[in-house]
Amino acid sequence: MSSSIISIVDDDPSAREGITDLVRSMGYDAQAFERAEEFLASPHLERTDCLITDVRMPGMTGLELHDRLVSSGISIPTIVTTAFPLDADRLRAEQSGVCCYLAKPCDEQLLLDCIRSALAEGGKGS
16 A cells, blocks of 8 residues: 655745654655745656645745646645735635645644545545
8 A cells, every 4th residue: 555645845944844754653655845846846746645835935835836736737635834824825725725724833633634634635536
């Protein structure tokens, strides 16, 4: 049985490493990226079962990354995290179809629940 691949895109090293460690502790294969562009160029893109991305990053934001994937026909259930929760960002995230919009620091149980929900949603096919 192959493990689900969770890709984490966050420019903050401590947040990226913390989420990566949590995901791995739950038995998932975690792949971490500092920038959206790095993830898009990665061989893991097409094998990713769930994406966790920060909203505010240099270059492409997490919401722009999600929109880029959707417009390219790539359906990856996405969880968006942010240290600066804004109603406008939450609304945009919900309207664009992200699974969860979480304020940092993320509650570990809530994040894991979002991952499980995203993986179940991803089972519908892309």
